[in-house]
Amino acid sequence: MMIPCFHFDFPPPNPDNPVSEEVVAEAIACVVESARYQGQSLDDLVAEVLQDDPILDQVQRQWLSKIVTQAWRNLP
Numbered sequence: 621m622m623i624p625c626f627h628f629d630f631p632p633p634n635p636d637n638p639v640s641e642e643v644v645a646e647a648i649a650c651v652v653e654s655a656r657y658q659g660q661s662l663d664d665l666v667a668e669v670l671q672d673d674p675i676l677d678q679v680q681r682q683w684l685s686k687i688v689t690q691a692w693r694n695l696p
Contacts, residue, residue, distance in 0.1 A: 652691050662692045 655665040
C-alpha cells in the first residue's frame with residue numbers, strides 16, 4: 621500500500637518562481653507520515669535529518685529537525 625504523499629507532484633526548481641510555503645509544509649508532513657508508516661520513531665527521523673548532507677549545512681539541518689519535531693507532535 622502506497623502512502624498518498626508519495627504521489628505528491630513537486631514542481632521542478634525554478635529560481636524565478638520559488639517553492640511556496642504550502643509545498644514545503646506538505647513535503648514535511650509527507651516525510652513525517654512516511655516515517656510513521658515505516659515504523660520509525662521521532663528520534664530516528666531527527667537523526668536522519670541531522671546527518672551530513674550536501675544540500676543543507678549544519679545550522680539548516682538543526683532548524684529543519686526542530687520543524688520536523690514540531691510537525692511530528694502536531695500532526696494526527
